[in-house]
Amino acid sequence: MPDNDRFDxxxxxPYLLNQAAEMSSLEFQQVYKDRYGMLRTEWRVLFHLGLYxxxxxxxxxxxxxxxxxxxxxxxxxxxxxxxxxxxRDAADRRVEHLDLTAQGRKAYAELRExxxxxDAALVAKIGRDQAEILRQTLRVLAExxxxx
Amino acid sequence: MPDNDRFDxxxxxPYLLNQAAEMSSLEFQQVYKDRYGMLRTEWRVLFHLGLYxxxxxxxxxxxxxxxxxxxxxxxxxxxxxxxxxxxRDAADRRVEHLDLTAQGRKAYAELRExxxxxDAALVAKIGRDQAEILRQTLRVLAExxxxx
DNA sequence: CCTTGTTAGTTACAAAAACAACTATTACAT
DNA sequence: ATGTAATAGTTGTTTTTGTAACTAACAAGG
Numbered sequence: 002m003p004d005n006d007r008f009d010x011x012x013x014x015p016y017l018l019n020q021a022a023e024m025s026s027l028e029f030q031q032v033y034k035d036r037y038g039m040l041r042t043e044w045r046v047l048f049h050l051g052l053y054x055x056x057x058x059x060x061x062x063x064x065x066x067x068x069x070x071x072x073x074x075x076x077x078x079x080x081x082x083x084x085x086x087x088x089r090d091a092a093d094r095r096v097e098h099l100d101l102t103a104q105g106r107k108a109y110a111e112l113r114e115x116x117x118x119x120d121a122a123l124v125a126k127i128g129r130d131q132a133e134i135l136r137q138t139l140r141v142l143a144e145x146x147x148x149x
Numbered sequence: 150m151p152d153n154d155r156f157d158x159x160x161x162x163p164y165l166l167n168q169a170a171e172m173s174s175l176e177f178q179q180v181y182k183d184r185y186g187m188l189r190t191e192w193r194v195l196f197h198l199g200l201y202x203x204x205x206x207x208x209x210x211x212x213x214x215x216x217x218x219x220x221x222x223x224x225x226x227x228x229x230x231x232x233x234x235x236x237r238d239a240a241d242r243r244v245e246h247l248d249l250t251a252q253g254r255k256a257y258a259e260l261r262e263x264x265x266x267x268d269a270a271l272v273a274k275i276g277r278d279q280a281e282i283l284r285q286t287l288r289v290l291a292e293x294x295x296x297x
Numbered sequence: 298c299c300t301t302g303t304t305a306g307t308t309a310c311a312a313a314a315a316c317a318a319c320t321a322t323t324a325c326a327t
Numbered sequence: 328a329t330g331t332a333a334t335a336g337t338t339g340t341t342t343t344t345g346t347a348a349c350t351a352a353c354a355a356g357g
Binding site: 299302303305307311312316319322 | 328329332334336337343344347348349350351352355
């Protein structure tokens, strides 16, 4: 039996963060999976386009910190299912502009509603004040620019 | 351009949690990967045994909320590399008791040191008080949702 | 122009995860 | 006992991811 001195796996931040992250995405994951057959990478792309409008794969990758191969595959599948349309840039023919189709916007709107409700449920679970502190702290850990 | 009303992906808790979790495990992951060729599932098993002593695969799975096939393969690989030893239970021959070998304990001790340092670095980054609140909040979020 | 380097995105192949079906053993109700 | 269900853990198959190599287009120096 080893010495447990001052260390507990359940308190180790990376572990705890992973557990919480996994738990917290479970319910929402079911929605986009069952309803639209989407993967996590796919809804992330969808949400980026829905929220920010026309973007390139590279821009999404940078924002979501996802590798370009993940984006490439997500975009491919979303285009295949007519959730988004791809347009080559006229000036630089390497880059491709991505826009949601009507169907994509519809899916986004629906998923955004559910996401908002789900986020509210999580906030209710942990308390409004704690939630604000949580977001702020997570932003630091994720090294995202602070809100404001 | 869609209406962004009151929703931001960067503020969506499941998204934010995932980003922070991913970021925070990155550095530590390199250590057990480069140094011992371990996967996340494997160090989790190692840490459970190092911290709590003899356990069965089922117990670890329950504690870490990992699926039994993941555990089974992690245990297999750890046993193969002589980090742990497996012993069949005499009374119930379905269950197997897992113990770290000397080599396993050595790896655990080393990784635990690094984990503690890394945790301390994260705490320093976000502040001691925020860290305590964070852990508390994450513990709530990581709880299994009530049965329905 | 031509080499060399860079960037956007894709594709091929290997590693890992998810999911389902399986073996072996124990429990338990007829 | 004996048939049925439950439990511990494994194995096989399919998806998904990670890594690296690749194509195509641009950029910039000579």
